[in-house]
Amino acid sequence: MGERMFIEGNEAIARGATVADCQAFFGYPITPQNEITQWFAREFPKMGRIFVQTQSELGSINMLYGAAATGIRAMTSSSSPGWSLMQETMSDMANAELPCVVIDVQRGGPGGGPIRHAQQDYFQCTRGGGHGDYRNIVLAPASAQECCDLTQLAFYLADKYRNPVVVISDAIIGRLRETIEVKKIDFGPMPDKDWAVTGKGRHKDGKRRVVEHAGDLFARYPSYQALLLNLDQKIKRMQESELRYEGYKTEDAELILVAYGYTARVSKEAVNMARTEGIKAGLIRLITAWPFPYEVLRQKASQGSRFLAVEDSLGQLVDDVRVAVESHTEVGLVNILDRHMPTDGGMILPDKILAKIEVMK
């Protein structure tokens, strides 16, 4: 039994990282993720772990690069504009194959945008975000409990694949206070971090280690092609083994909603409302925004199901749904313009989704 507590999603992320043995946190103030940074600032010194407030998000992500290179578990968190600023290093870390966990508590965009919730970073997170060919595993919590558990999973997956893992939260999930159980999850044995730079003579073979992006110096791969081949294989491996989603009343569903994060919670309510009206609706909630369950959706489409993407952006996730069903079936969209009030404080409510379900049924 873990410890039960009544905390908000942002703190749950911090607690999840703590039980996952995160040793260092680098952060920079940005709303709506300040609770994460402040929690680490308050608690990490007491545990003898490291908290650093950097001079910018560039400082945070590059300190993460350095810390990850030494083989320790480290993390940073930010919100949309700060996450944008980090992209060059995200790309570099994918190249250098450094395991790291980055939290993106999404807020509105483009640009500075409103400081309240939104889900507009879907493309940026799932397509890599920076330049070049790489993908991040993207975990999308929809509750405070998942914030804690998926952050632990993120550290495991990062180490397993030596690849950046992003936890994509949003301001509503981040500030949502729920009862959770903080429990260390055992994912099994981990590969030895024999690649880490820890000083000459510190490894079994007595040799030094080099962490570099394989662009100019090919210590890790004989050629650029070899690096790309490795990335390609890694992406395929992650797609095959790390797909996670939750199907809700999908067995007999004629209309399947697809959503992640806070809109998935709202969609579930809408599905329940539709079911009481006798409409056969269901929900596929993404737990990994990448890898995306293309095959699952394709199969459902071939069985005649239609789809409705629900997301708090103009339409990003819906593109993946369209790709999955290959225009065999109808794909609807409930987006940011369907918020119950057209301000930055408005959110998508179940009745808006239900109205769309009723049109599409």
Added chain:
Amino acid sequence: MEEKFIKFGKNLVPIEELLAPGHSFCIGCGEALALRLACKALGKNVIIANATGCMEICTSPFPYTSWRVPWMHTLFENTAAEISGAEAGLKILMEKGKMPEKDIKCVAIAGDGGTSDIGLQALSGAFERNHDFLYLCFDNEAYMNTGIQRSSATPYGASTTTAPAGKFSIGQTTQKKDMVAIAVAHNIPYVATACPSYPFDLINKVKKGAEIKGPAYVHILSVCPTGWRIATDIIIEIGQLAVETGIFPLYEVEQGKYKLNVDRPKLKPVEEYLKPQGRYRHLPKEEIEKIQERVNQEYTRLKAKVTASAA
């Protein structure tokens, strides 16, 4: 020929408010006061680039604005770069005859985080390229807008949400970054410190900075009752104490020459400044002595520079 600088007298300060009321600054905000005075000094013929922070959030909640002058919002890290771009844009428009020759002042405003942390690279670049602009740093000594997180301008010993005081720490463990010295090191024509507790001094410095050709930097201490944990009716007093204790001396560096603007024969003890502030409440006596010692050292160093400049 250099034009003679004409100071603002009491009766010369314009009545017109260029920062409209109705903004959402906290009660007793020193920054709002400083901003209002700075706007009076700058006049209407200006382009202001404003980094994210209290000033931007409180003056321009979408779709409203308090700004009665041309104004643009920038991201956090690039105010100085954007104002450099605006200056270049105006220059080319005038050179090509697309608009009449006019002395439009390019002004960048940012907080201490946007200046001494994330915006430092852009600011250094703009200083070095010698753009004709004025940079105003409104220093409230932490990231107040996002919830009182420490910045590199937070003074030693102050408690913030990311440098909390307690059993394991006395709060901020590093010394305040000396932004004025950094600006001076770029050999720009004008650098000054100001505080709205000395309003005429502030508006004259802002005016001078705007009129001087080339980069100018004015560092304005903006007392923040919310973040400093003080009563909202003593902010002027606290600003004065910051100056009178020598913690924040008012001086200017014109063409490399230092001049002290408020020179008291004897400094007040720093305790008078620290005591009323909740963010220093936890400081034990020996830490206050440490701060006093450092202030004495810094002040002596500054005086030496002033004397050297006069010689």
